Amino acid sequence: MDKKVKYFDYPVQFKVHEKEYMEIIRETLSRGAYILCEDLKRFEENLAKFVGTKYAIGVGNCTDALLLSLYAAGIGPGDEVITVSHTFVATVEVIKFLGAKPVFVDITDDHNMHVELVEPLINSKTKAIVPVHLNGHICKDMDKLMAIAKKHKLIIIEDAAQSLGATYKGKGAGTFGLSGCFSFYPAKLLGAFGDAGAIVTDDAEFAEKLRMIRNHGRGKGTDIGLWGLNCRMDNVHAAVLDLKLKKLPDWIKRRREIANMYNSRLSSLKELRLPPPPEENGDYYDVFQNYELEAERRDALVKHLNENGIEAMLSWGGKGVHQFNALGLNNFKLPRTEEFFSKAIMLPMYPELKDEQIRYIVQAIKDFYAKR
Numbered sequence: 001m002d003k004k005v006k007y008f009d010y011p012v013q014f015k016v017h018e019k020e021y022m023e024i025i026r027e028t029l030s031r032g033a034y035i036l037c038e039d040l041k042r043f044e045e046n047l048a049k050f051v052g053t054k055y056a057i058g059v060g061n062c063t064d065a066l067l068l069s070l071y072a073a074g075i076g077p078g079d080e081v082i083t084v085s086h087t088f089v090a091t092v093e094v095i096k097f098l099g100a101k102p103v104f105v106d107i108t109d110d111h112n113m114h115v116e117l118v119e120p121l122i123n124s125k126t127k128a129i130v131p132v133h134l135n136g137h138i139c140k141d142m143d144k145l146m147a148i149a150k151k152h153k154l155i156i157i158e159d160a161a162q163s164l165g166a167t168y169k170g171k172g173a174g175t176f177g178l179s180g181c182f183s184f185y186p187a188k189l190l191g192a193f194g195d196a197g198a199i200v201t202d203d204a205e206f207a208e209k210l211r212m213i214r215n216h217g218r219g220k221g222t223d224i225g226l227w228g229l230n231c232r233m234d235n236v237h238a239a240v241l242d243l244k245l246k247k248l249p250d251w252i253k254r255r256r257e258i259a260n261m262y263n264s265r266l267s268s269l270k271e272l273r274l275p276p277p278p279e280e281n282g283d284y285y286d287v288f289q290n291y292e293l294e295a296e297r298r299d300a301l302v303k304h305l306n307e308n309g310i311e312a313m314l315s316w317g318g319k320g321v322h323q324f325n326a327l328g329l330n331n332f333k334l335p336r337t338e339e340f341f342s343k344a345i346m347l348p349m350y351p352e353l354k355d356e357q358i359r360y361i362v363q364a365i366k367d368f369y370a371k372r
């Protein structure tokens with residue numbers, strides 16, 4: 001075996017289905033189908049079906065999806081939006097760009113929003129909550145979060161960038177709130193050959209508003225009905241994503257197998273805190289966008305893995321959003337988030353990983369803790 005394991009291997013993934021991809025790209029381009037064509041419409045219909053909503057709207061990326069959702073929901077200056085710091089900066093930057101104030105809540109042991117800590121943060125300015133379903137795992141206790149939102153008349157916009165296909169009690173990520181936002185960034189569960197994203201919703205009026213905003217405020221024809229932007233998903237991306245969507249259940253199955261291998265082989269190491277294993281019949285169906293765990297002596301472990309040709313990653317460079325001083329949010333004290341970022345490490349996780357590569361990674365981790 002080549003003793004190198006990349007964190008993510010785009011060329012390997014491309015090669016497996018190269019012929020099909022090139023055929024669909026050639027066919028789409030040769031029809032001149034570039035912007036807002038049938039292929040996008042078909043992908044939106046299939047995506048909505050897959051997720052379990054009435055509507056899906058393809059946009060340029062998940063940052064667009066979040067921005068448009070919050071904007072269309074009326075979030076603006078003076079409003080407060082509750083979310084987490086353990087997320088990509090995109091979740092928070094869109095709140096700032098609308099002139100609203102992000103308010104952080106700490107995380108719990110599933111690495112997502114600690115729902116029990118949300119209610120004390122709500123005041124008369126609070127307008128929305130953005131739960132983030134990280135790593136392919138739906139935020140623990142969405143039932144409770146939805147009840148809090150209902151009680152205080154708050155909007156829920158889900159950041160489901162990392163959780164396409166995940167379910168909680170059989171209900172899909174992105175289907176709990178007013179809308180759910182997905183990323184098709186190349187490394188995501190369903191990755192485009194570039195940037196792409198989507199919004200899902202059950203609300204017909206909201207869906208229509210989002211469709212207009214993503215296309216300069218245009219409704220049918222050339223009439224402009226409201227202020228908008230250009231946030232359209234490219235048609236060729238939609239054509240490829242529609243093909244890849246059919247393969248997604250198999251890819252998720254393989255991700256869950258890999259997670260099972262990591263969990264069962266690493267569970268004896270007391271220096272590690274592993275993510276919950278994939279449940280077969282439980283409430284949570286995880287899709288393992290990432291395999292993120294907490295490790296003692298994390299930095300030395302990363303060095304050891306790198307020396308052995310294994311790429312391990314720290315999410316977002318190892319910092320929560322509030323820990324980037326330039327963003328001016330370091331007044332928040334989030335003990336669990338901060339502890340998490342001092343220990344968190346992500347191991348390679350993609351469907352094309354071979355069993356022997358996983359065994360090699362596991363052995364390297366065991367060797368590290370055996371020696372010290």
Ligand SMILES: Cc1ncc(COP(=O)(O)O)c(C=O)c1O
Pocket residue numbers: 061062063064087088090091132134159161162182183184185195196197
């Ligand atoms: C949790 C989360 N939210 C939002 C985004 C933004 O997605 P995009 O890169 O498609 O704009 C990402 C992408 O990495 C993400 O992981």
